[in-house]
Amino acid sequence: MENIALAEPGAQLSIWALFMQASWVVKLVMIGLLCASVWTWAIIIDKLVAYGRMRLALNRFEQVFWSGQSLEELYRTLADRKTTGMGAIFVAAMREWKKSFEKGAKTPLGLQTRIDKAMDLALTREMEKLEGRLGFLATTGSAAPFIGLFGTVIGIMTSFQAIAGSKNTSLAVVAPGIAEALLATAIGLLAAIPAVIAYNKLSSDASKIAVRMEGFSDEFSAILSRQIDEKVAPKA
Template sequence: MNPADAVQALPVHEITLFGLFWQAHFVVKVVMLGLLGASVWCWAIIVDKTLLFRRTRAEMDAFEESFWSGRSLEELYRSFNDKAPTGLGAVFVAAMREWKRSFEGSGRSIHSLGQRIDKVLDVTIQREVERLESRLLFLASIGSAGPYIGLFGTVWGIMTAFTSIAASKNTSLAVVAPGIAEALFATAIGLFAAIPAVLAYNKLQASVAKAQGRLEGFADEFSAILSRQIDERLALAA
């Protein structure tokens, strides 16, 4: 048989994205589907966190405006205590609850109240940061492992392609190219999942750090306000 006729007799591979996926080895298909699923989940996290941080910034701005408007701490506490506050509101309510608990009943445990309030503030800030950081680790994991998972699919696909080439004893470009293209498609999907995950993780982590800075700054200011009131009450008691 003429070699040209033999090449024409080989099955024709469909060089499209769907064709590359459909003709790939089973293991490579599993890798591709896993990476595509991870990419969809990454984008869901990115959208959810973007909206969350936008809402958190708006709530912080509104709380600071209300806090520094001259309203009494008791009035502000009543307005936020009935809700499930987050961000600065959660820090404020946690400190006020410890403050009010120390003066409830006949025994006044004002001794070391400042230290207890500082601990409550630290714990509340840590909880708020953990809430903001939730699921960001998945973005970091996909950003670091995605290319290697795709590379695994590529290596497996190339091994399969070369095995088929050896079996057919035909090294023409028409035989080699489709198998290599199918294998490299797995790496492309890995990069497609990893690159947005890395960029989003860095951006969102910076937003977490900025929110944490605002929480800690407010906690220091509020702790100083309560500390002055504690000193005044101790002076009156003396």
């Protein structure tokens, strides 16, 4: 109890001073929340950039895909590059197609199923990449206020203990301890609010992209099945 020192009345009340006066538990909470905030913003920035690029890539791929260019040529240009999004799905499907025909696949039904599987896989992998780390935003958004509250409760407890020790209840003595404790909640909210907003926006963006990619994969699957029928029919 002796080492719990109350802020002198009229002591520095700047944010830095408040942070330095806090007990180590509260400090830890505050530092943790600050790190969470940093990481949240890192994710937000990263995702915003990634989604932007993804949308751009989808637009460009769709433009190229529907330009009437031969699929073989398109595959040849894309196969060597690192592809994302629709490109990756297209490449996965085309690879399966190629493999099947190189080895002289007999049953078109089996080929169709394999191609679908390959495209699903590619789609899932792409979505994973898109939605990765969004969970952290959700967690921060929901848990940060509680963590901050924890810091506040601990801070207020300590300051009450100190008040009891000093036997002085004047507001000037009580206020700094409570202000310092409330700083933890403030930081918690500071981390949580952007996280929640960003999570909602990013997850909706991701789902839009996913819908778009699913649509493409379905369309491409339809095109490929037509191709398979055309290839199988003349032989038959």
